Amino acid sequence: xxxxxxxxxxxxxxxxxxxxxxxxxxxxxxxxxxxxxxxxxxxxxxxxxxxxxxxxxxxxxxxxxxxxxxxxxxxxxxxxxxxxxxxxxxxxxxxxxxxxxxxxxxxxxxxxxxxxxxxxxxxxxxxxxxxxxxxxxxxxxxxxxxxxxxxxxxxxxxxxxxxxxxxxxxxxxxxxxxxxxxxxxxxxxxxxxxxxxxxxxxxxxxxxxxxxxxxxxxxxxxxxxxxxxxxxxxxxxxxxxxxxxxxxxxxxxxxxxxxxxxxxxxxxxxxxxxxxxxxxxxxxxxxxxxxxxxxxxxxxxxxxxxxxxxxxxxxxxxxxxxxxxxxxxxxxxxxxxxxxxxxxxxxxxxxxxxxxxxxxxxxxxxxxxxxxxxxxxxxxxxxxxxxxxxxxxxxxxxxxxxxxxxxxxxxxxxxxxxxxxxxxxxx
Numbered sequence: 325x326x327x328x329x330x331x332x333x334x335x336x337x338x339x340x341x342x343x344x345x346x347x348x349x350x351x352x353x354x355x356x357x358x359x360x361x362x363x364x365x366x367x368x369x370x371x372x373x374x375x376x377x378x379x380x381x382x383x384x385x386x387x388x389x390x391x392x393x394x395x396x397x398x399x400x401x402x403x404x405x406x407x408x409x410x411x412x413x414x415x416x417x418x419x420x421x422x423x424x425x426x427x428x429x430x431x432x433x434x435x436x437x438x439x440x441x442x443x444x445x446x447x448x449x450x451x452x453x454x455x456x457x458x459x460x461x462x463x464x465x466x467x468x469x470x471x472x473x474x475x476x477x478x479x480x481x482x483x484x485x486x487x488x489x490x491x492x493x494x495x496x497x498x499x500x501x502x503x504x505x506x507x508x509x510x511x512x513x514x515x516x517x518x519x520x521x522x523x524x525x526x527x528x529x530x531x532x533x534x535x536x537x538x539x540x541x542x543x544x545x546x547x548x549x550x551x552x553x554x555x556x557x558x559x560x561x562x563x564x565x566x567x568x569x570x571x572x573x574x575x576x577x578x579x580x581x582x583x584x585x586x587x588x589x590x591x592x593x594x595x596x597x598x599x600x601x602x603x604x605x606x607x608x609x610x611x612x613x614x615x616x617x618x619x620x621x622x623x624x625x626x627x628x629x630x631x632x633x634x635x636x637x638x639x640x641x642x643x644x645x646x647x648x649x650x651x652x653x654x655x656x657x658x659x660x661x662x663x664x665x666x667x668x669x670x671x672x673x674x675x676x677x678x679x680x681x682x683x684x685x686x687x688x689x690x691x692x693x694x695x696x697x698x699x700x701x702x703x704x705x706x707x708x709x710x711x712x713x714x715x716x717x718x719x720x721x722x723x724x725x726x727x728x729x730x731x732x733x734x735x736x737x738x739x740x741x742x743x744x745x746x747x748x749x750x751x
Contacts, residue, residue, distance in 0.1 A: 327408040327705060328360040332400065332423060334393070334416040336365035336384075337377060340595055341535065342621050343439045346502050347413050353698030355379035364403060366395035366419075387418065392448065393539055394418045401425060404432055409705050411435045412463075415442045417455055424463040433712055435704060436464060437471040437500060440618035440640075441482050443542055456483050465492045468708040471500035473619040477640030480615065498704060503697040504624045506689055508596070511630035511681070514604040523588055524604065528560045528670050531605035531631075533598070533622045537568030544611035544636065545574050547659050551611070553581040555663035557670060560586070565601055567592045602629035606677065607669050610635040613657045620644055623651070624692045627684030632677055634665050650684035 331351050335344030347363065355361040355378065367373065367384035374383050387395035396418035404410050404423065410432045412423050426432045442452045464470050464484060470493050472478035478497035479485055487493050513519065534543045552562050564587065571589065578587040593601060602608060608626035610633065618640040623633050633651035635641050645651040652669055654662045
C-alpha cells in the first residue's frame with residue numbers, strides 16, 4: 325500500500341551530518357518502494373525552498389529564529405497534516421514542538437527516531453534539559469513507535485532510558501540501525517591521487533572522519549592527538565577528514581604535542597570521494613567521549629571498505645564493533661588506552677588486519693546495508709498504519725446523503741406538525 329510520508333529533520337541533503345545522512349537514505353529507500361515522500365527541514369543558504377531529490381520532495385523552511393543548531397519552525401504545524409506517517413528525527417529543538425502539539429491534538433500518526441542525546445554545557449544545557457522534560461519525553465510517550473540505532477543505546481539514553489524503564493514507550497523501544505551504501509563504500513585500492521601522495525608513502529595511516537566544530541566536541545579529536553603523541557608508533561601518520569570552527573585549535577594542539585608534521589588535515593571531503601580515504605587507511609578511529617555519540621556511522625563506512633576500526637566503548641557504539649574480530653574497543657576519554665589499542669592493531673601482520681576488515685565487510689553486508697534498513701522501516705510503518713482506525717467508507721455519493729438528510733428532516737417536521745394538530749383537536 326502506497327503511503328504519504330513526511331520526514332522531519334534538523335539537517336538534510338546537501339548537509340552530510342550523521343542525522344541528515346540517515347534521514348536522506350531513509351527517504352530514498354521509501355521512495356524506491358513507491359511511497360509519496362516529503363522531507364521538511366530548515367532552509368540553509370543557497371538551497372531552493374522546494375525541490376525533488378531522487379523521488380523525494382524536499383521542503384526547506386525558513387526558521388522563525390535560530391539559536392545555535394536549533395532552528396525554530398512553527399510553520400511545521402500547518403504543513404504536517406494529511407500524512408499517513410510523520411517521522412520525526414530527534415534531536416530537533418525548534419521542530420519537535422509543533423510536532424508535539426499536533427500529536428497531542430491527535431492530528432498525526434507519529435514515528436520517532438532518537439539518534440542521540442544532546443550533550444551541552446552552561447546555559448545551553450539548561451535549555452536542552454528543560455525542552456527534553458517538557459517536550460521530548462512526553463512526545464516519546466505519545467508516539468506510535470520510538471526507534472533507536474541500538475537497544476543498547478536506548479536503555480542507556482538519559483532522555484529515553486527512564487521512559488523505557490517505566491514502560492511508557494508504546495510497544496517498547498525499536499531497533500533501527502544506521503546504514504551504509506555498500507556499493508559506494510566497498511573494498512578496493514585508493515585512487516592514484518591518494519596512493520601516490522608523498523605524505524603517506526611508507527607510512528601507516530590512522531584515519532579520523534568527523535565534524536570539527538564546537539557542537540561536536542565529544543568526537544574526541546584531542547584524545548586521539550594525545551594518543552598518537554604518546555604511542556610508540558614509528559612510520560605512522562594521522563589523517564583528519566572534516567572541517568569546523570575547532571580546526572585551527574586542533575592544528576595548534578598537534579604542533580604543541582610535537583606531532584604537527586605527522587598530522588594531516590584534509591578538510592571537507594565530498595561523500596563520493598570518502599571511500600578512497602577509508603581504503604587508504606590502515607585503521608579508522610572513532611575516539612568519542614560522551615553519549616553524544618550513539619552509533620558512529622564512520623565505523624560502518626570503514627568496515628564496508630574492509631578497513632578495521634578502533635572505537636570508544638560507549639553505549640550503542642560498542643554494538644557496531646566486534647571487539648577482536650573486526651576492530652578494537654577502548655575506554656572513552658582514555659588516551660593511554662587508545663594508544664595501546666593503536667599499537668596492538670597496527671603491530672598485527674597485514675594479512676591479519678585484512679582479515680579483520682573482511683569480517684567487517686561481511687557484517688555490514690548482512691546487517692547495515694540500506695535496503696535492509698528500508699525493509700525494517702517499511703515493517704514499522706505497516707504496523708503503525710494497521711493499528712490506526714480507518715475512516716468509514718462512503719456507501720452512497722455525497723449528493724444522495726444530502727437528499728436523504730433533507731428527506732429525513734422533512735419526515736420529522738411533518739410528524740411534529742401532525743402531533744401538534746392532534747393535541748389541538750383534543751383540547
